[in-house]
Amino acid sequence: MSKAFITDVIQNSTGITGVAANRAATDVIEAIVKELKKKGKFTLPSFGTFTVRKTKARKGVNxxxxxxxxxxxxxxVRFKSSPTLKTRV
Incomplete structure (x- = not known):
């Protein structure tokens, strides 16, 4: 899924212009990011939950x-799908 896809869905479902739909998609994404920064968790009912987790420093290999x-x-950011989403997919 891309921002362009979200913009197209908003534009087709509401009948607004592409510029306004793009602005709405940007605002939705920014609101989700702000919520993740503020609370560390964001839930979309019937879809799933996004959570912020800390990762430890570790050794890797180039x-x-x-x-x-x-x-x-x-x-x-981790995502856990809701049971409703699992049954629908």
Whole structure:
């Protein structure tokens, strides 16, 4: 799924212009990001839950050279689908 896909769905379902649909898609994505930053969790009913998780620093391997590298600690977003989504797919 891409932002263009979301824009097309908004435009076709509401009948607004492409520019307005693009702005609406951007606003929705930004609202989700703000919620993840603020609370660390975002739920779309009947779809699933996005959660922010911390990752620990670890050792990795450069796939080209095979030499060990250090991977810094960071954050990642995980998704867990709802039971409703699982049954519909």
């Amino acid at each position: 796939p080209r050279s095979g030499e060990p590298i250090k991977v810094k600690a960071g954050k990642t």
